Amino acid sequence: MPPVGPRSGDAIFANVERVNAELFTLTYGAIVRQLLTDLEEVEEVNKQLDQMGYNIGIRLIDEFLAKSNVSRCVDFKETAEVIAKIGFKMFLGVTASVTNWDADGTCCSIVLEDNPLVDFVELPDTCQGLYYCNILSGVVRGALEMVSMKTEISWIRDMLRGDDAFELQVKLLKQVPEEYPYKDDE
Amino acid sequence: MATTACFVIVSRNDIPIYEAEVGSAAKREDAAQLHQFILHAALDIVQDLAWTTSAMYLKAIDRFNDLVVSVYVTAGHTRLMLLHDSRNDDGIKSFFQEVHELYIKTLLNPLYLPGSRITSSHFDTKVRALARKYL
Secondary structure (H helix, E strand, C coil): CCCCCCCCCHHHHHHCCCCCHHHHHHHHHHHHHHHHHHHCCHHHHHHHHHHHHHHHHHHHHHHHHHHHCCCCCCCHHHHHHHHHHHHHHHHHCCCEEEECCCCCCCEEEEEECCCHHHCCCCCCHHHCCCCCCHHHHHHHHHHHHHCCEEEEEEEEECHHHCCCCEEEEEEEEEECCCCCCCCCCC | CCCCEEEEEECCCCCEEEEEECCCCCCCCCHHHHHHHHHHHHHHHHHHHHCCCCCCEEEEEEEECCEEEEEEECCCCCEEEEEECCCCHHHHHHHHHHHHHHHHHHHHCCCCCCCCCCCCHHHHHHHHHHHHHHC
């Protein structure tokens, strides 16, 4: 049996360098605020946040794998658990839960009860369509893409829109087989 | 609860950013304008008084007939002004302190532009609840 990685991110979270929560929250707020001013359209801001998250995700996955010691996940179910229990704990300091599996195990929901990004935030009438935490969905998408899983991620519930939790729907589109970037005879 | 009370928040640039009539008395049509007028007139006194003391709560600074103006100045020079006819000094002080907390929370919202109108219904509800509790 292969060695199992840690089942929760607490130990890792305790050891990594951290920043003050308010500094973090307000910095993220300032980014969103600036994007709203620059791009004007809420839809564009959503896209941009997702793109920024993606760029973070494709880099973050390396740090995650280096520090967390998780071994290869056997299926998508395990992957989702690892993201929720270890990934979110390691980088955001909160634990998420995984629910709502569909029959063939390719689609699930990651539920966040608590989200440090949205402290103090209240959506004004002018930005009702904004997915304030869209950066998170980008991060997860980017990270999974680097470990050869194409996913599609959407928000089902959002506390800023009056729901009781944050719910990210993660849908596995396809698993890209690993391949060498060069041909044998070259 | 006070029979008449009018609460406004004036930004550092002298623009009213939040207004609420929180009295329980039957509304007279011209009352709102009158209240606004009295509070505006008191702004000059606030300007002079604010720099003479380090306290944020300036107590009652002006009166008009039986109406009294109490003012609280935040560190950023935003003025919380209350026009009232009750004599409940402790209650008013607590009211100001709690509204100040609420105001700070609003300021911390990245989507709120400092100095713009406070349109949040959450803020409005909380202020009215505080008024019922303390005034």
